[in-house]
Amino acid sequence: MRLSRAAQVGLFAAAVVAAQLLSSAAGKAFFLTQLTMSAYYTLAVLGLSLLMGYAGQISLGQAGFFAIGGYTSALLTTLDLSPQRGHPLVAALVRLHLAVPRPDLYGGEVLSVSPWAACVAAVLLGAAVAVSLGVPVLRLRGHYLAMATLAFGTIVSSVAVGTQALGAADGLSGVPPFVLFPGLRVGGGAADRVQNYYLAWGLVALAMLLLLNLIHSRTGRALGAIHGAEDAARAMGVDTGALKLGTFVLAAVTATVAGVLLTHYNAGIGPSEAGVMKSVRYVAIVAVGGMGSLWGTLSASAVLNFLSLRGYFGAYDDAVFGGILVLVMLFFPDGILAADVRALVARLAPRRAPGGEA
């Protein structure tokens, strides 16, 4: 059942509105908080879906980029530059409105980098790291990228936990809200809950739009060609190395942006966001939703993240995602939504005679 793109978006919008209305009606308006957080995690996962589904590459480092986004914006927007007000660099930042005064917890005024400037800085840093990581490793095959991204994610996690300036095990807090446009801001308290919810899912819709456009464009077709028959793609003039790198960087940047936004929403970030388990979680979600299937990934992300954040998995959070990963990869490699159950049963039931070789 293939819906037109407009119908898909319409259905999505309807679901978002319905969820909000239902939550309010049921007296569980606080669900919106977890749903908003799920939206930002979904941003991180959408890029990964593209990377795994089209470029066929696995990244176990998305959480690392998420953390780079979150920690960079947290650091820049919470540090106090007022002691260095006289310094030419700081003065220039102030003149360009890149550093702005804001009230601190004690009623005084501090000078910090504006959230927009911090966001841009975070994205540039994330992109730079992604290029540095991707160029050498995308040349090699599957396992190596997995390991390199795993190593990268673990490095970020270790640095986050081990560095005092980054808050060590406690992370950074006191991050101010991010005013995207006058009247629209990420963060704030319970009063802004509904606004934040729609803003978050609106941003997800925007990301979906951009990525769906990409998939149906010349570049998306080239990516599909790489996925389908890489040699033929190269013979047809597709620079597979450049495309894989571009997709890797795109996935990294979406994770970075997601990290920035979630940090402003939660007014802080901790080292667990950088952990490898988070990266594994993202991979599990993409696997469940179907690699390359953006709507599938979105649905899986919304549901799984919400359940996890509400605590339905209890202490077995990691185990659940690990188990999901294994189950999906064994039985539903194309994602649960695309599962061909009959074929699966046929394969499992009559066993081949032993002695044959796979």
Place this chain on the structure above:
Amino acid sequence: MTLELLLQYLVAGLTYGSIYAVVAIGFNIIYNATGIINFAQGEFVMLGGMIAVSLERTVPLPLAVAGAVAATAAVGALVEIAFVRWLRRPSVLRLIVITIGVAILLREGALVAWGEGVRSLPYFTGNEVSALSFAGARISPQVLWVLGTTALIVAFLSFFFGHTMLGWEMRACAANRDAAALCGIPTRNLVTFSFVLSAAIGALAGCVVSPITYTSYAVGAPLAIKGFTVAILGGLGNSGGAVAAGLVLGVLESLSVSLLPTAYKDVVTLTILLAILFVRPSGLFGSREASGLKDLG
């Protein structure tokens, strides 16, 4: 830095390094037989130590170790049978993800079974304060157990792959699976055996090192990463290289503690891994073709 201190660092480095080497050899055995990199390798080490500690409460130490090795070997076989064997022409991506998932499940299973606490086997000889004097440094006798066990494992594997029928069959299976099958070699069972072997040596390493490093449910993942670094550094599939690389990495990591805050010890290893992958993925002793990774299936 005094000579004694340097020696201490060296000894610590060699000790850890030999464990990394054993993990790397485990990677290599499975990789050679199947082309798979088994992310769950570190969990085998963890399971060996944990199971042995539980057994040691009721049976004498040598039996506990033997039991742990056997039990972990059985787990290895189960993993292969349940998760790897019946996949038909799986993609590399799928296998990577599956072994990661298996590693997580094993770890969480250990958490459920044994809780979060750290535990260790008693020292094989002596106790935590006994020490041998060597060139002014004080070395725990357990260190000699570790080094000795590693040497024994390497020697055994060398003999096994070099001089036994089963070992030859496994090498044939590694070189060309289809041709080996055509010669009547039961390749499917050999794949299972490769998991059994890797799990067994991992478990043994886990037992012998637990008095020094302690064991807990979470030690598997960092070990796997370091073991993989060593495997790559030594040339994937090359176990002689793995030993050399393991010792080198262990010493480097140990010495780094004198320069950087301990929190960054892991970062050193990981940076080395990245550097190797970037510059020379075939490792110090591997060949160019090897870095292209085997074709599966």
Place this chain on the structure above:
Amino acid sequence: MALLEVRGVSKRFGGVQAVKDVSLRVEQGTVKGLIGPNGAGKTTLFDLVSGFRAPDGGEILFRDRRIEGRPPHESAALGMSRTFQNLKVFPHMTAQENVMVGRHVRSRSGFVAGMLHTPRSRREERAIAAAALEAMDFVGIAGLASVPAGSLSYGQQRGVELARALAAEPALLLLDEPAAGLNMRETADLARLIGRIRERGVTVLVVEHDMSLVMGVSDEVAVLCFGEKIADAPPRAVQENPDVVRVYLGE
């Protein structure tokens, strides 16, 4: 003017010298056949020319540019297109989408234009789709446009590969055993198609086992044996060359 010139190219795999000091020229506007017994090195030579392997020695010039060792996508951008012996269509994309990939070198929209769906990229997409249909029509498979390529028959997939390669409007078309698996009627159709391709001004280099096809369409035929070139002449002369006869029929 030699569109493609191979000069003294060699390639060794471990202990096997697959290609040994081979030189040949393909003149613009002609069809050149490349034949030889199995294991003669034809596929390796093809891979060397199309950039999938780098030679150990020698040079390859395409449009007077050195291309040996350069990656395939660079040669493609210069005007070289190829098909594959063991078909490499993109199975989960429709036939038309497959052929549209062939237009990759004739179009430009990248990541940003794709994401933003700019008017220019939309115009380009329409042009790409139209060009793809035209290529499919030329090959005779226009009716299969919206069928997933993976579910097409063998012969139809061959058509898709050919249309895809032609959609790039190449100067040089490399055909890798295009008649493999085709029956006699299909092979005859293919011969006619190659003739029409040539009429369009496309230069063709074709590796093939089917003698009637090669001898029928080629202006010149090169013969490889054990990695060396043993003949290079118009079809009639090659058929009468005693060395060639010996290689194929034995003493």
